[in-house]
Amino acid sequence: MKKILALLLIPIAVALAFIVMLNDRQNYVDESKVSYAFTNVHVIPMTEDGLIKENQTVIITEGRISEIVDANKIKFGPNTPVIDGTGKYLIPGLAEMHGHVPPTHPPANFPAYFNEDYVESTLFLYVSAGITTVRGMLGYDHQLELKEKVASGEYIGPNLYLAGPSFNGNSVSSLDQAREKVRQQVDEGWDLLKIHPGLTLEEYNAMADEANKLGIRFGGHVPQAVGINRAIEAGQETMDHIDGYVSYLQAFEGVELESKMDEIIQKTKEYGVWIVPTQALWETIIGAADYETMQNYDELKYIPQAVRDNYNGFVANNIEGNPNLNYEEAEEHAVLRQRLLGAMSDAGVRILMGTDAPQLFSVPGFSIHRELPFMKAAGMSNYEILHSGTKAVGDYFANEDDFGTIEVGKRADLILMDSNPLESLDAIRNHSGVMVSGEWLSRKMIDEKLAEIEAMYN
Ligand SMILES: [Zn+2]
Numbered sequence: 014m015k016k017i018l019a020l021l022l023i024p025i026a027v028a029l030a031f032i033v034m035l036n037d038r039q040n041y042v043d044e045s046k047v048s049y050a051f052t053n054v055h056v057i058p059m060t061e062d063g064l065i066k067e068n069q070t071v072i073i074t075e076g077r078i079s080e081i082v083d084a085n086k087i088k089f090g091p092n093t094p095v096i097d098g099t100g101k102y103l104i105p106g107l108a109e110m111h112g113h114v115p116p117t118h119p120p121a122n123f124p125a126y127f128n129e130d131y132v133e134s135t136l137f138l139y140v141s142a143g144i145t146t147v148r149g150m151l152g153y154d155h156q157l158e159l160k161e162k163v164a165s166g167e168y169i170g171p172n173l174y175l176a177g178p179s180f181n182g183n184s185v186s187s188l189d190q191a192r193e194k195v196r197q198q199v200d201e202g203w204d205l206l207k208i209h210p211g212l213t214l215e216e217y218n219a220m221a222d223e224a225n226k227l228g229i230r231f232g233g234h235v236p237q238a239v240g241i242n243r244a245i246e247a248g249q250e251t252m253d254h255i256d257g258y259v260s261y262l263q264a265f266e267g268v269e270l271e272s273k274m275d276e277i278i279q280k281t282k283e284y285g286v287w288i289v290p291t292q293a294l295w296e297t298i299i300g301a302a303d304y305e306t307m308q309n310y311d312e313l314k315y316i317p318q319a320v321r322d323n324y325n326g327f328v329a330n331n332i333e334g335n336p337n338l339n340y341e342e343a344e345e346h347a348v349l350r351q352r353l354l355g356a357m358s359d360a361g362v363r364i365l366m367g368t369d370a371p372q373l374f375s376v377p378g379f380s381i382h383r384e385l386p387f388m389k390a391a392g393m394s395n396y397e398i399l400h401s402g403t404k405a406v407g408d409y410f411a412n413e414d415d416f417g418t419i420e421v422g423k424r425a426d427l428i429l430m431d432s433n434p435l436e437s438l439d440a441i442r443n444h445s446g447v448m449v450s451g452e453w454l455s456r457k458m459i460d461e462k463l464a465e466i467e468a469m470y471n
Pocket of ligand 1: 111112113150369372
């Protein structure tokens with residue numbers, strides 16, 4: 014009986030050996046197709062909370078993630094460009110969803126620092142910090158060409174999605190003009206429309222109607238005459254700065270405030286609206302920030318002196334020299350904003366990472382480290398915060414490209430971090446390099462280029 018069993022086991026063993034062999038063979042990759050291989054790295058795919066795939070090899074082919082396998086199941090020859098990820102963490106690149114990119118052809122009345130160097134350094138600062146996607150929130154003539162210049166490698170920079178020139182009280186003065194401006198920006202190929210304050214309700218409605226008809230998205234501020242309720246109903250896709258919510262809610266107090274807040278958050282969720290909070294910037298604007306600390310931010314050395322002068326001028330005129338500024342009110346306002354963000358996150362409202370760089374003390378790329386602590390203080394978890402800059406961004410841009418997570422087929426936008434960002438967001442600062450659309454920027458290269466930018470502006 015034992016003998017028969019043993020005989021039966023032989024063909025099974027042979028079959029198993031054959032299967033193992035076949036599997037093993039599949040795990041040799043065609044080296045000629047590998048642009049880069051991150052070896053033996055812990056992958057945080059950002060597809061579900063807490064998921065870490067340990068000791069993986071991630072292969073990049075032609076700007077895309079082409080394979081993710083257990084590190085011990087894959088072998089390379091000496092010619093594969095390998096990035097050793099041992100003990101490190103690979104996460105998707107982050108996004109600045111309310112960023113600004115300087116004009117390539119600055120208007121005549123713009124200061125002299127708006128030159129080629131400024132465009133180049135701004136784009137580089139974003140990627141140096143791991144920002145691989147920027148939604149530019151104010152378009153200028155000819156700016157769309159920047160998308161191609163980055164894509165072709167003329168500039169090192171993030172993937173750009175650009176809003177056109179702004180819709181505001183000065184740029185729009187009739188209903189026909191509002192509609193015409195929408196048609197023009199669709200024709201020119203902008204990715205979205207930027208809404209600023211100043212539109213009348215009728216102008217806004219005309220803009221929204223035309224935009225919805227032509228299928229172009231719009232976002233930004235909520236004009237006072239429109240109000241948050243109407244903006245949501247009209248299909249405004251992103252509410253940036255959440256100031257539209259605050260001006261609506263400030264009219265209420267006590268239990269009424271609570272119920273109105275609940276109501277508007279539910280409505281926001283129901284309509285699938287996205288929020289770009291920009292808490293750090295708003296605290297700066299309303300007079301509730303620690304200005305002395307901000308004026309000494311180390312990263313200010315990477316921007317032109319003229320921009321720093323603008324920041325300092327803002328503090329001197331709008332804060333220190335502003336007799337109408339009530340610090341107590343500003344503080345209350347800041348607390349309400351944080352409560353609102355926390356409640357939105359708890360309710361499952363879709364939140365996107367954004368800082369409005371380089372608006373005020375928000376140096377491109379570095380500014381996320383000023384914003385993230387606000388998101389954390391509002392009650393968001395590290396995963397939720399990272400999600401707002403990765404998976405959520407991919408979801409928002411699902412009609413444009415496939416990115417925001419580490420999965421096969423996604424655009425290869427990655428950050429190689431020296432420690433686990435789910436444990437501490439400080440990990441984002443300590444990276445060993447950034448990959449943008451499959452191009453690898455090592456830490457060494459990034460540091461050299463940052464030193465050049467510092468030297469240029471000091
Ligand atoms: Zn802005």
